[in-house]
Amino acid sequence: QGTIHPFTPRPSFIRMLKREIISVLQIPEAKKICLFLIFNIISTVILLLWCHATNSMALTAYTYLTIFDIFSILTCLISLWVQIQRPSPAFSFGYERFEVLAVFASTMLAQLGSFFIFKESVEALLQQPEIHTGRLLVGTVFACFVHLLVTFGVNNRAMNHTAAASSSSWLQEHVSDMSESLCSVVPGLRKMLLPRVNPFLLIALTGGVLLFITYILIDTKLYYSADTWAAVGIAIMMFGTMAPMSIYTAKILLQTTPSHILGQLDKVLREASTLDGVLEFRQEHFWTLSFGSLAGSVQVRVRRDADEQLVLAHVYSRLSNLVSLLTIQIFKDDWTR
Known part of the structure; x- marks a missing residue:
C-alpha cells in the first residue's frame, strides 16, 4: 500500500527557473542574444577595471550605459519567453505585461544609477582627485563600440x-531643432536625422564627445574638474533619456487609456x-495591455425585443479594429425597474 498524496507538490523556484531558461534557449535567436549578453558582461567588467585605474567618474558614468545594456538584453530574453507562453488561469491575458515591467525596471535602474553618479560627482567636486588619462580615451571608444x-x-x-x-527627451528635442536647420542646408541628411534620432545612439555620441573633450582638457591643461563636470552631464542626459520611457511604461502598468486613442474610441462608441x-x-x-495591444470591456444595454447576437456582432465589429482583446456583456432592458 503506497502513501496517497492528495496534492501534488509544487516544483521549487530554482527548478521552474531552470526549466523556463531551457525552453527559451531552444529558440535559435536566444542563443545569439546570450552571446551578446556574455560579451557585454565581460566588456563591462573590463571597463569597470579601467574606471578604477583611471579614477575617472565620467568614464564610470559612461560605463553605466553598458550596464543598462545588460538589462536591455535580459528584457529581450523575457520578450522571447513571453512569445512561447500561453494564457493561464492566473494570467488570463497572457504574460505580455512582463516585458513592460522589464523595460520599466531597466529604465528606472538607469535613472537610479544617474543619481548615484551625480552624488559621487558632488563629493568629487569638493575634493577633486587626480585623473589618469592612460586608458580614458581607449575606454571611451570601447564603451561606445559595445x-x-x-x-x-x-x-x-x-x-x-x-x-x-514614448515622448521625446529634452536632448532629442534640442538635436531635432538643430537637425532641421542642418537639413535645410543638406537635405540628404533628412532621413537620418529626422524626425528624431535614436535616444540610445544620441546619448552614446554625446557622452563620447564629452569624454573626448575631458581627455583634451586634462591632457593639455591638467583640468581634472572637467572629468567631474562631464560625469554630471552624462548623468543628466541619462536621466533625461530614460525618464520618458519610464513614464510611458508606467502608464501601461497603471492600465491607463492611451491619449491618442481616446478620440477614436469616443467616435466609435458614438457610432x-x-x-x-x-x-x-x-x-x-x-487600457493598454502591452506594447501595441489594447484591451477593453464594456456593458451594452439593449431593448427587450433586440437580437442580442446581432447587436453583439455589430458592436464587436466596430470596436475590434481598435481593441484587440475585447469583452462585451449584453443585457436587456428591465421594464420592471
Missing part, C-alpha cells in the same frame, strides 16, 4: 517600441450607440 553593437545588433522589440512610442436596439453603454474601460 553600446552601439548591442543597440543595433540585438533586435530588442520591447526597447525599440518604447523608444519610438455604435446609434445601432438598432442599443440603448446605452455602461462601465466602458479600455
Whole structure:
C-alpha cells in the first residue's frame, strides 16, 4: 500500500527557473542574444577595471550605459519567453505585461544609477582627485563600440517600441531643432536625422564627445574638474533619456487609456450607440495591455425585443479594429425597474 498524496507538490523556484531558461534557449535567436549578453558582461567588467585605474567618474558614468545594456538584453530574453507562453488561469491575458515591467525596471535602474553618479560627482567636486588619462580615451571608444553593437545588433522589440512610442527627451528635442536647420542646408541628411534620432545612439555620441573633450582638457591643461563636470552631464542626459520611457511604461502598468486613442474610441462608441436596439453603454474601460495591444470591456444595454447576437456582432465589429482583446456583456432592458 503506497502513501496517497492528495496534492501534488509544487516544483521549487530554482527548478521552474531552470526549466523556463531551457525552453527559451531552444529558440535559435536566444542563443545569439546570450552571446551578446556574455560579451557585454565581460566588456563591462573590463571597463569597470579601467574606471578604477583611471579614477575617472565620467568614464564610470559612461560605463553605466553598458550596464543598462545588460538589462536591455535580459528584457529581450523575457520578450522571447513571453512569445512561447500561453494564457493561464492566473494570467488570463497572457504574460505580455512582463516585458513592460522589464523595460520599466531597466529604465528606472538607469535613472537610479544617474543619481548615484551625480552624488559621487558632488563629493568629487569638493575634493577633486587626480585623473589618469592612460586608458580614458581607449575606454571611451570601447564603451561606445559595445553600446552601439548591442543597440543595433540585438533586435530588442520591447526597447525599440518604447523608444519610438514614448515622448521625446529634452536632448532629442534640442538635436531635432538643430537637425532641421542642418537639413535645410543638406537635405540628404533628412532621413537620418529626422524626425528624431535614436535616444540610445544620441546619448552614446554625446557622452563620447564629452569624454573626448575631458581627455583634451586634462591632457593639455591638467583640468581634472572637467572629468567631474562631464560625469554630471552624462548623468543628466541619462536621466533625461530614460525618464520618458519610464513614464510611458508606467502608464501601461497603471492600465491607463492611451491619449491618442481616446478620440477614436469616443467616435466609435458614438457610432455604435446609434445601432438598432442599443440603448446605452455602461462601465466602458479600455487600457493598454502591452506594447501595441489594447484591451477593453464594456456593458451594452439593449431593448427587450433586440437580437442580442446581432447587436453583439455589430458592436464587436466596430470596436475590434481598435481593441484587440475585447469583452462585451449584453443585457436587456428591465421594464420592471
